[in-house]
Every structure is written in C-alpha cells, then in structure tokens.
Amino acid sequence: MSVAQSEEWSQWMRRAIGGDEIAYRTFLQSVTPHLRAIARRRCRAWGMPLSDAEDVVQDVLVTVHLKRGTWDPSRPIGPWLATIVRNRAVDLQRRRGGGGRIAVPLDDVLETLGVEPDDGADDLADAERLIDRLKDPARDIVRSISLGGAGVKETAARLQMTEGAVRVALHRALKTLAALYRSETT
Amino acid sequence: MKTDDLIRLLAADTQVREPLGPAIAVALGVGLAVCAVLLVFQVHLRHDLLTAILQPRVAFKIGVTAAVAVLAIVLLDRIGRPGVPVVGAGRLLLLPLAAVLIAVALELAMTPAASWGERLVGRNPGWCLVYIPVFAAVPLAAILTAMRRAAPESPTRAGAVAGLAAAGMAAAFYAWHCPDDSPLFLATWYVIASAAVTGVGALLGRRLLVW
Structure with missing residues (x-):
C-alpha cells in the first residue's frame, strides 16, 4: 500500500479513536474496497465461491473494530491492518480444513492492500441470518442502526432506553456478531 | 446485512472500550499488589533483610528476576499489537539469562567446590518450587485477562510470555523472603x-x- 494511503488511514483512525464517528466511518469505507480485493483474490486462490468474499470482508471489518484498541496511534496503520487481515485469512483457511502449516505471507497481504480497490459490493451477501440469531433488544438495536439507518439517540428514544445502555448493548452485539461470523464462514 | 450497513453499525460504536495499554497496566497493578500481600503477610520478609540486601548475591537475585518481569511485560505489550516487531524486544530477554550464566560462572570460580552442593540445594528448594507458582497465579490470571484484548500472532507464544512475566514478578517478590x-x-x-x-x-x- 502506498505511504500516503497508509498515512491517510492512520489519521482517520487517530481521530476515530478520539471519538470522531465520521472519521471512523470514512476510514472503514475507505479500507473496505481494499479488503474486498484481497478477499476475492483469496477466494479465487482457495477455490471458494466469490459470494463468500463479502462475508470475509465483514469478518475482517468486525475484527478491525473490536481490536482497534491494540493499534498504537504513533505507528503507521498499514502493518497493523495487514496483520489483522492475515490472521482472519489464516483462521478462515484453518476452518475450511486447510490443516497443516498455513502460509499467508504478510508481504503478500501488504502488497494486495495497495492494489486496485474493488468497489463492487456483492449484493448477495446477506448477514441477515446472523442478526436473527441475536436476542432482543440487541437485535432490535442492530437492525435499527444498520438497516434502518437510525442513530443511537433515536434508537434509544424509541426503545425507551438510555443512550449509554444502547451503546453497551450495541458493543456486546458486535462481539456476538464477530463470533457468529467465525462460526458461519466456512 | 450489506457491508455498508455493517460499517454504519461499527461507526455507531465509536468509543474504544477495550484499549490494550490500560488493561495491561491494571493487570500489573493487581499482580504487584497480590504478590506484595503474599510476601508480607504469608511468607514474610527475611529477618536479616536490611543487611542481606546489601550483599551482591541478594541484590542480584532480586534485580535479575525483576528485570525478567519488566522485559517480559514490554515484550508482551508488543506481542499484543499486530504489526509491531517483537524480535528486538525478545532478544533483550537474553540479557538476564546471560547475567545468570555469568553469575553462576563467578560463583563457581570464587567458591570451593565442596560448597557447591550445599549452595545448589540451599535450605528451601521445595518452597521455592511451590511459592513461585503460588505467587504467580494471580498475576498470570490478571495478565491473561488483559491479553484477551490483544491480538497476538501466536496465542501460545503470547501465553508463554505472559507466564514468564508472571513468573518474573513472582520470583522478584519471593526473593525478598527466600534465604538461599x-x-x-x-x-x-x-x-x-x-x-x-x-x-x-x-x-x-x-x-x-x-x-
């Protein structure tokens, strides 16, 4: 990946960690096409249907989200991101019964992060079934914010919960979703 | 759920709830406190501490175990962060190892061979084997709990370094009691x-x- 790209991502993520939701969303949106390019390449290489690629992208995004507390903002984000991607790739291959020693060279991932981003989201990808496995109110909150496009404040008002409670429930739901991605993506 | 929907969801959870650094700091605080309490109230400080601490052997014993703990913690923090190089920090752990080997060589050079057996076995080898793991138990649990927030490339290696850090901490405290x-x-x-x-x-x- 280019140094400029990595620096831009680092800056967005720094602001995100400072609590800037817009910067965080920009970061995730900017990273996603690159993750998609890697995921599709891996799916092709491992003979998986391309429709699985979007699940892989989402698995990586959730992992980036839950592990962003391990990024040291004084360092460039590129190597951090590449290592996260590799971890998910290795885990995926292991679960698919790759067995033995799994080689996903970090340099390959770093290189792929820099190639043409892939913007064409696969509309077939549908994690609806994952959301269905959450319990209310988590499911309701997740639906409201993701599919409904509502904010935390609106959702809290509608469910007669405090904003803090909605945020905590949302965070827990994301952890559950992360576990579900891992059990479902096979 | 489309990926854009997921991104909206993730962005709504902006606040970082699980930063690694503070978690490790809390684990260290808990570990140090528990070791200090065990040392003072359970096994007790050695009675001749004030004079013993000035002897090079005692100072070395405490210093080198503390060094292992500090270096292992530094390494652990790096191991927990993806993309941070760990080889240099790992090699630093060879320093206390080398120091122990040099100390052993000096001891063998400066003391009569007839006393080696007694020095080796000491008074309380059994207690040492029991108490270092006992002292290490809570620090290890605390450090592993903190490291669940981490993202180590090798969970086994990260666990081993967590164990080494806990053992170093335990030994550095037990050493204030140990008469050998x-x-x-x-x-x-x-x-x-x-x-x-x-x-x-x-x-x-x-x-x-x-x-």
Whole structure:
C-alpha cells in the first residue's frame, strides 16, 4: 500500500479513536474496497465461491473494530491492518480444513492492500441470518442502526432506553456478531 | 446485512472500550499488589533483610528476576499489537539469562567446590518450587485477562510470555523472603519454577488468547 494511503488511514483512525464517528466511518469505507480485493483474490486462490468474499470482508471489518484498541496511534496503520487481515485469512483457511502449516505471507497481504480497490459490493451477501440469531433488544438495536439507518439517540428514544445502555448493548452485539461470523464462514 | 450497513453499525460504536495499554497496566497493578500481600503477610520478609540486601548475591537475585518481569511485560505489550516487531524486544530477554550464566560462572570460580552442593540445594528448594507458582497465579490470571484484548500472532507464544512475566514478578517478590542466595540455587530452582509457570501460560494462552 502506498505511504500516503497508509498515512491517510492512520489519521482517520487517530481521530476515530478520539471519538470522531465520521472519521471512523470514512476510514472503514475507505479500507473496505481494499479488503474486498484481497478477499476475492483469496477466494479465487482457495477455490471458494466469490459470494463468500463479502462475508470475509465483514469478518475482517468486525475484527478491525473490536481490536482497534491494540493499534498504537504513533505507528503507521498499514502493518497493523495487514496483520489483522492475515490472521482472519489464516483462521478462515484453518476452518475450511486447510490443516497443516498455513502460509499467508504478510508481504503478500501488504502488497494486495495497495492494489486496485474493488468497489463492487456483492449484493448477495446477506448477514441477515446472523442478526436473527441475536436476542432482543440487541437485535432490535442492530437492525435499527444498520438497516434502518437510525442513530443511537433515536434508537434509544424509541426503545425507551438510555443512550449509554444502547451503546453497551450495541458493543456486546458486535462481539456476538464477530463470533457468529467465525462460526458461519466456512 | 450489506457491508455498508455493517460499517454504519461499527461507526455507531465509536468509543474504544477495550484499549490494550490500560488493561495491561491494571493487570500489573493487581499482580504487584497480590504478590506484595503474599510476601508480607504469608511468607514474610527475611529477618536479616536490611543487611542481606546489601550483599551482591541478594541484590542480584532480586534485580535479575525483576528485570525478567519488566522485559517480559514490554515484550508482551508488543506481542499484543499486530504489526509491531517483537524480535528486538525478545532478544533483550537474553540479557538476564546471560547475567545468570555469568553469575553462576563467578560463583563457581570464587567458591570451593565442596560448597557447591550445599549452595545448589540451599535450605528451601521445595518452597521455592511451590511459592513461585503460588505467587504467580494471580498475576498470570490478571495478565491473561488483559491479553484477551490483544491480538497476538501466536496465542501460545503470547501465553508463554505472559507466564514468564508472571513468573518474573513472582520470583522478584519471593526473593525478598527466600534465604538461599547462591546463583547456583537461582539458576536451578527459580528457573525450574519459572519454566513451569511459563509452560502453564503457554497452554492457557493457546486456548484463551485466540482471536
């Protein structure tokens, strides 16, 4: 990946960690096409249907989200991101019964992060079934914010919960979703 | 759920709830407090502490175990962060190892061979083997709990380093009680006890630190 790209991502993520939701969303949106390019390449290489690629992208995004507390903002984000991607790739291959020693060279991932981003989201990808496995109110909150496009404040008002409670429930739901991605993506 | 929807969801959870650094700091605080309480109220400080601390053997015993703890913690923090190089920090751990080997060589050079057996076995090798793991238990649990927020490339290795950090901390406290000061004792019983804790850490890490 280019140094400029990595620096831009680092800056967005720094602001995100400072609590800037817009910067965080920009970061995730900017990273996603690159993750998609890697995921599709891996799916092709491992003979998986391309429709699985979007699940892989989402698995990586959730992992980036839950592990962003391990990024040291004084360092460039590129190597951090590449290592996260590799971890998910290795885990995926292991679960698919790759067995033995799994080689996903970090340099390959770093290189792929820099190639043409892939913007064409696969509309077939549908994690609806994952959301269905959450319990209310988590499911309701997740639906409201993701599919409904509502904010935390609106959702809290509608469910007669405090904003803090909605945020905590949302965070827990994301952890559950992360576990579900891992059990479902096979 | 489309990926854009997921991104909206993730962005709504802006606040970082699980930063690694503070978690490790809390684990260290808990570990140090528990070790201090065990030392003072359970096994007690050695009675001749004020004079003993000035002897090079005693100072070395405490210093080198504390160094292992500090270096292992520094390494652990790096291991927990993806993309941060760990080889240099890992190599630093060879320093206390080298120091122990040099201390052993000096001890062998400066003391009569007839006394080696006594220095090696000391008075309390059994207690050392029991108490270092006992002291290490809570620090290890605390460190592993903190490391569940981490993202180590190898969970087993991260667990082992967590075990080494806990063992170093435990040994650095137990050393204030332990009446056996010879480097021969240190290089044998402390190392066996620490290796055991490191092994337990590796086994636990393999299960607990997968992400």
